[in-house]
């Protein structure tokens with residue numbers, strides 16, 4: 600068994616041994632809001648936004664981008680589970696700023712091993728690559744504030760998103776743990792009756 604697998608299963612044993620009342624939590628999120636944010640390991644939405652189990656939906660992907668799948672989750676979040684306010688939270692020093700579709704497609708074409716980064720990406724792999732990466736929009740980020748605005752706009756203008764749900768746009772600072780509003784995004788995400 601891998602060390603990581605052992606650690607995770609041990610940690611879960613501990614967690615479950617003190618699970619208490621959490622087994623009786625209802626399915627819909629009690630505080631009726633959702634956060635779309637990046638998968639970056641430094642971000643812990645439960646901690647930075649003060650969530651306990653059962654409080655809110657947290658949808659995560661690379662960049663916290665409003666991909667079709669993120670929107671699918673948000674639609675389910677309000678339509679079936681009653682969320683009423685949404686946050687889009689990108690963050691400083693996001694890995695999605697470090698490459699383009701072309702760069703990652705080139706790397707994948709060279710090998711399917713992990714590439715190295717030293718100011719630029721280099722492929723050092725030995726396995727065969729694949730050109731399938733050319734077919735994917737990786738939703739990379741050129742400008743953080745702009746990406747938040749773009750995603751809030753995309754969600755706001757989606758035909759399955761009701762106008763009365765406010766969508767707030769923020770950038771999380773990985774150096775301070777603080778959320779900074781992107782006013783233009785929040786403005787774009789403003790609810791209307």
Ligand code: ZN
Nearest residue numbers: 637639693694
């Ligand atoms: Zn990120």
